[in-house]
Amino acid sequence: MKSKLFDYVEKDNIIYNLSGFTKLICFVCYTFAVMFSYDIRCIIGVAVLSVIFFRMSEIKFSQVRTMIIYVFVFLLLNFVLTFLFSPTYGTEIYGTEHVIFPILGRYVVTQEQLLYQLTKLLKYAATVPMGMLFLLTTNPSEFAASINRIGISYKGAFALSLTLRYFPDLIRDYGDISLAQQSRGLDLSKKEKLGTRIKNIMNICIPLIFSTLDRIELISNAMDLRGFGKKKKRTWYAAKPLKAGDWVAIVLAVIVFAITVMISVFINKSRFWNPFI
Amino acid sequence: MDDFGEERVMDRKVMIEFENYTFKYFSQAEPTLHEINLQIYEGEKVLIVGPSGSGKSTLGHCLNGLIPSSYKGETTGTLRIEGKDVSDQSIFERSGQVGTVLQDADGQFVGLSVGEDIAFSLENDGTDQVKMKELVDQVSALVDMDQHLKSSPFELSGGQKQRVSFAGIMVNDVPIMLFDEPLANLDPATGKTAIDLIDQIHQQFHKTMVIIEHRLEDVLYRHVDRIIVIEEGRIVAEGTPDALLAGAVLSRCGIREPLYVTAIKYAGVAPDESLRLGSIETLNIDQVKAPLLAWEKAQRKSPEKAEKEEILRISNLEFSYTKKRQILKGIDISIKAGEMVSIVGRNGAGKSTLAKVICGFVKEDAGDVFYKGQSLKGQTIKERSQIIGYVMQNPNQMICKPMIYDEIALGLRLRDVPEEEIEPRVEKVMKICGLTPFRKWPVSALSYGQKKRVTIASILVLNPHVLILDEPTAGQDYKHYTEIMEFLKELNDQGVTIILITHDMHLMLEYTPHAIVLSEGEKLGDASAAQILSNPEVAAAANLKVTSLYDLAQKIGLPEPSKFVQQFIDSEKEVR
Numbered sequence: 001m002k003s004k005l006f007d008y009v010e011k012d013n014i015i016y017n018l019s020g021f022t023k024l025i026c027f028v029c030y031t032f033a034v035m036f037s038y039d040i041r042c043i044i045g046v047a048v049l050s051v052i053f054f055r056m057s058e059i060k061f062s063q064v065r066t067m068i069i070y071v072f073v074f075l076l077l078n079f080v081l082t083f084l085f086s087p088t089y090g091t092e093i094y095g096t097e098h099v100i101f102p103i104l105g106r107y108v109v110t111q112e113q114l115l116y117q118l119t120k121l122l123k124y125a126a127t128v129p130m131g132m133l134f135l136l137t138t139n140p141s142e143f144a145a146s147i148n149r150i151g152i153s154y155k156g157a158f159a160l161s162l163t164l165r166y167f168p169d170l171i172r173d174y175g176d177i178s179l180a181q182q183s184r185g186l187d188l189s190k191k192e193k194l195g196t197r198i199k200n201i202m203n204i205c206i207p208l209i210f211s212t213l214d215r216i217e218l219i220s221n222a223m224d225l226r227g228f229g230k231k232k233k234r235t236w237y238a239a240k241p242l243k244a245g246d247w248v249a250i251v252l253a254v255i256v257f258a259i260t261v262m263i264s265v266f267i268n269k270s271r272f273w274n275p276f277i
Numbered sequence: 278m279d280d281f282g283e284e285r286v287m288d289r290k291v292m293i294e295f296e297n298y299t300f301k302y303f304s305q306a307e308p309t310l311h312e313i314n315l316q317i318y319e320g321e322k323v324l325i326v327g328p329s330g331s332g333k334s335t336l337g338h339c340l341n342g343l344i345p346s347s348y349k350g351e352t353t354g355t356l357r358i359e360g361k362d363v364s365d366q367s368i369f370e371r372s373g374q375v376g377t378v379l380q381d382a383d384g385q386f387v388g389l390s391v392g393e394d395i396a397f398s399l400e401n402d403g404t405d406q407v408k409m410k411e412l413v414d415q416v417s418a419l420v421d422m423d424q425h426l427k428s429s430p431f432e433l434s435g436g437q438k439q440r441v442s443f444a445g446i447m448v449n450d451v452p453i454m455l456f457d458e459p460l461a462n463l464d465p466a467t468g469k470t471a472i473d474l475i476d477q478i479h480q481q482f483h484k485t486m487v488i489i490e491h492r493l494e495d496v497l498y499r500h501v502d503r504i505i506v507i508e509e510g511r512i513v514a515e516g517t518p519d520a521l522l523a524g525a526v527l528s529r530c531g532i533r534e535p536l537y538v539t540a541i542k543y544a545g546v547a548p549d550e551s552l553r554l555g556s557i558e559t560l561n562i563d564q565v566k567a568p569l570l571a572w573e574k575a576q577r578k579s580p581e582k583a584e585k586e587e588i589l590r591i592s593n594l595e596f597s598y599t600k601k602r603q604i605l606k607g608i609d610i611s612i613k614a615g616e617m618v619s620i621v622g623r624n625g626a627g628k629s630t631l632a633k634v635i636c637g638f639v640k641e642d643a644g645d646v647f648y649k650g651q652s653l654k655g656q657t658i659k660e661r662s663q664i665i666g667y668v669m670q671n672p673n674q675m676i677c678k679p680m681i682y683d684e685i686a687l688g689l690r691l692r693d694v695p696e697e698e699i700e701p702r703v704e705k706v707m708k709i710c711g712l713t714p715f716r717k718w719p720v721s722a723l724s725y726g727q728k729k730r731v732t733i734a735s736i737l738v739l740n741p742h743v744l745i746l747d748e749p750t751a752g753q754d755y756k757h758y759t760e761i762m763e764f765l766k767e768l769n770d771q772g773v774t775i776i777l778i779t780h781d782m783h784l785m786l787e788y789t790p791h792a793i794v795l796s797e798g799e800k801l802g803d804a805s806a807a808q809i810l811s812n813p814e815v816a817a818a819a820n821l822k823v824t825s826l827y828d829l830a831q832k833i834g835l836p837e838p839s840k841f842v843q844q845f846i847d848s849e850k851e852v853r
Contacts, residue, residue: 179633179636180667182638183661184687185739210673211674218384219384221347224343224368225342235404237413
C-alpha cells in the first residue's frame with residue numbers, strides 16, 4: 001500500500017535546491033505567460049525552457065510515466081474534440097482561409113485551424129512539466145510554507161499540509177475497514193451488480209466517516225493545545241530561505257512573462273500572432 | 278475523603294490549585310466534577326487515577342484549557358495556575374503554562390516530519406527560523422530523536438511518535454507537563470521507556486508533572502510523589518504510593534493494584550505503609566517473605582487439562598508484501614479446539630499479518646492453514662469467514678448501520694439468509710452478548726465496551742468456530758477490561774476457540790493459558806503465558822516485560838518463578 005501521497009526523494013541539484021516559493025512563483029509566471037499569449041513563438045520558447053528545466057532537475061522518466069500518459073491522452077482527446085466541435089475557429093480568429101484539404105462538409109483542414117490547435121496543444125504541453133517540477137522537486141513539507149508566502153492565509157495553507165499528512169491514514173483505514181466488511185460477506189468484486197456494489201461501498205464509507213470525525217476532533221484539539229491560530233502570522237520550520245539562485249530564477253520568470261506580454265501588446269497588437277496577413 | 282501519607286513540606290510554591298471546583302458539560306444533566314479541592318506543588322510528580330468516566334480526563338481538560346475552549350460547560354469555583362485565576366484565559370495563553378501530551382501519539386503528530394512536528398508550537402509563535410532550528414535540535418536530542426528529524430510519521434514506531442510529542446511540548450519550556458494516558462497505546466516495554474523518559478525529564482528540569490493513567494503498576498515503575506484517586510467526579514483519596522497501596526481504596530474504585538501487591542495480600546500479610554509497597558524495588562521483602570513462602574507451599578498443583586482435538590494448524594507459513602522484507606518466516610502453530618490463545622510480539626512482528634493470512638485477506642507465499650485437517654487454500658475471504666471471524670480493534674471502524682439489530686443482521690442479510698431465519702439467530706446472539714435490553718437502541722447511544730460487544734455479536738451471528746480479536750481491550754480501564762474479557766471467556770466456555778492479538782500482559786496471564794510469541798516474523802515462544810512472562814529473553818524480544826510476580830518470586834528465593842506465577846493466576850481465578 002502506498003504510504004505517502006507523493007514519493008519525494010531528495011536530490012542535490014539546482015532545481016531541488018530552489019525554495020518551494022521560488023518554484024511556485026516561476027510556475028505561476030510561466031503559466032500566465034503561456035495562457036495569455038497565443039503567439040506560438042513565445043509558447044515554443046517557454047516549452048523549450050520547461051524541457052531544459054526538466055532535464056536539469058534529473059527527474060527520472062519512470063517517476064512521471066503515468067502522469068505523462070494521462071497528459072498525452074488528454075491532449076490527444078482535446079485536439080480531436082476541438083476539431084470536431086469547432087473546425088473553423090482558426091479561420092474566425094485569423095480572418096483568412098488557407099485550405100489544405102477538405103474532409104466532409106464543414107470539416108475542412110485549414111492552415112489557420114492547424115496553427116490554432118497546435119498553439120493550444122503547446123500551451124498545455126509547456127505548462128504541465130512546470131507543474132510537475134513544482135510538485136516533484138519540492139519537499140511536501142514546504143508546500144504549505146510556499147503557498148502561504150505568495151499570500152494565501154496560513155490556515156488555508158496548513159490545511160494542505162494536513163491533507164498530505166492524514167490522507168495516507170485514511171487510505172489505510174479504508175483498506176482495513178474494507179477487509180473487515182468483506183469478511184462479513186460484503187462483495188466488492190465485479191461478480192456483484194453495480195447497484196449492490198455501490199451500496200456495499202457505502203457500508204465501508206460510513207464507519208470511515210465516523211472514525212475520521214473522531215480523528216478530526218483529536219487533531220484540532222492537538223493543534224489548539226499547541227497554539228495554532230494564536231497569531232496573525234506564523235513562521236515555517238520547513239521553509240527554505242531565498243538565496244541568490246532563487247532571485248535569478250524569479251527574475252528570469254518575470255522577464256519571460258513580461259516579454260510575452262510585450263510581444264502581444266506591441267508587436268502582435270493582439271493576443272494572437274497572425275502570420276497569414 | 279481518605280488522606281494518606283506523611284506531612285508535606287508546605288513552603289513549596291503552589292502551581293495548580295482547584296478550589297471548590299465544579300464542572301458540568303452543557304450536554305449533561307449532572308456535573309462531571311464535584312467540588313474539587315486540589316493543590317499541586319512546583320516540581321511535584323502527581324499521578325491521577327480513576328476508572329473510565331470518573332472525570333479524570335475532564336480534570337485534565339480543565340487543566341490544559343480544552344475546557345472551555347473546545348468543550349463547553351458550566352463552571353463554579355476557581356482554578357488557579359501559578360497563583361493566577363485562569364477563568365478567562367485563552368487556550369493559547371494556557372498552552373504557554375501547561376503542555377499536554379495526548380493519548381494518541383499518532384493523531385497528535387500534525388507535522389509531515391519529526392522536525393516540523395516538534396517545531397509546531399514555535400511556528401505558531403512566529404519564532405525566527407534560525408532560532409527554531411536550534412531549539413528543535415536541542416530538544417530532539419533530549420528525547421533521542423535527533424537522528425530522525427527528517428523522518429515521516431509513517432516511518433516511526435508508536436514509542437518514537439510519543440517521544441516526538443514530548444519534545445513538541447518541551448520546546449515551549451512550559452512549567453507544567455500533563456500526560457493524558459501516555460501508556461494507552463504502547464506495548465509494555467515501550468511503556469516502560471516512556472515512564473523512564475518522563476522521570477528523566479522530571480529530574481533534569483524539575484517541571485511539575487501530572488500523569489493521568491489507569492495502568493497503575495506501569496506508572497509506579499518509577500517514583501511518583503503522590504497519587505490522587507478520582508471516582509465519580511470527586512477526589513476520594515490522595516497520598517503516597519506506599520500509603521495508598523497499603524489501603525483498600527484503589528481496588529474499591531476498580532483500579533488494578535500491581536500484581537505483586539495482590540500476591541502479598543493473598544499471602545495474608547496485613548498491608549501497612551511500612552511495607553513500602555509503592556515499588557518492588559523499595560518493598561520491604563523481609564516482612565513478606567515468610568508468609569509468601571508459606572502461601573506458595575499451601576497451593577495445590579493445577580490439574581493438567583486433557584488434550585483436545587486440533588482445530589487450526591498453521592504449517593510453515595511464509596508471507597511478504599514486498600520482495601525486500603519477509604513478514605512471516607516459516608510459522609508453525611497448532612491451536613486446539615476450545616482454546617483461548619494470545620499472540621504477542623512487538624509492533625511489526627507479524628501478528629496482524631498472521632491474522633490477515635488466516636482470514637484470507639492476503640495470500641500466503643508458501644505454507645498452509647488447516648482447519649480440522651482440511652487445507653483452506655483457495656478459499657475466499659467470504660468462505661473463510663464461515664469458519665473464522667475477525668474483530669477489528671476499533672469498533673467504530675466496523676459498525677456501519679445505525680441500529681444495533683441491523684448491524685448484527687448485516688452479515689446474514691449479505692448472505693441472503695431469509696429474514697425469518699435471521700431473527701432468531703440475531704436474538705440468540707444478542708442474548709449471548711448481553712445486548713437484548715438494547716435491542717431497539719441506536720448504536721450511537723452505546724458506550725465503547727457495548728459497541729465492542731455489538732461488533733463481536735455481528736461476527737458471532739455467522740457462527741464462526743474460531744474468533745480472532747485484535748487488541749480487544751486496548752485503552753479500556755480495569756472494569757471494562759474485565760467486562761469484555763469475562764464475556765469472551767463465557768464465549769470460550771461455550772466452545773468458541775478464541776485467538777487474541779494483544780500487548781496486554783495481564784490479559785495474557787489471566788485469560789490465555791496458551792501464548793505464542795512472534796518476533797521478526799518468526800515464532801519465538803509457544804508455551805503457557807506464565808512461562809513466557811517469566812522468561813526474560815523471550816519477554817524482551819516481544820517487547821513485553823517479565824511480570825512483577827516473577828521478580829517477587831525471585832526476591833523471596835523461589836527456584837521456579839514461573840510456577841509461582843501460575844499458582845497466583847490459579848488462585849486469582851478462584852477468587853473471581
